C-alpha cells in the first residue's frame with residue numbers, strides 16, 4: 001500500500017484508538033425482566049488502552065457507525081505505519097549489505 005492510496009486521506013473520519021465492544025447488562029431492580037435473563041441492551045463501548053490503564057467509554061447508538069469508522073481508520077493507519085517501518089528496515093538492511101560488499105547503489109528498490 002502506498003501513502004497516496006491510504007484510505008483515511010479522502011475522508012473526514014476522526015481517528016480513535018481501541019475497539020467497539022457490545023454488552024448486555026442487568027439493572028438493579030429486583031422486579032425487572034433482566035432478572036429472568038432478558039438483559040438490557042445491546043450497549044456499545046469503546047475500549048482502549050492508555051499505558052497500563054484500560055479505558056472504556058459509552059458509545060451512543062446514533063454515533064456507533066462514526067465511532068466504528070474512527071477505530072477502523074486508526075487500526076488501518078497503525079498497520080500501515082508498521083508495514084512502512086518493516087519495509088524501511090528491509091531497505092536499510094539491503095543497503096548495508098551492498099555497502100559491505102563494496103557495491104553502494106544510489107537507488108534503493110522500494111518494492
Ligand SMILES: [Zn+2]
Nearest residue numbers: 026027032034
Ligand atoms: Zn433490568
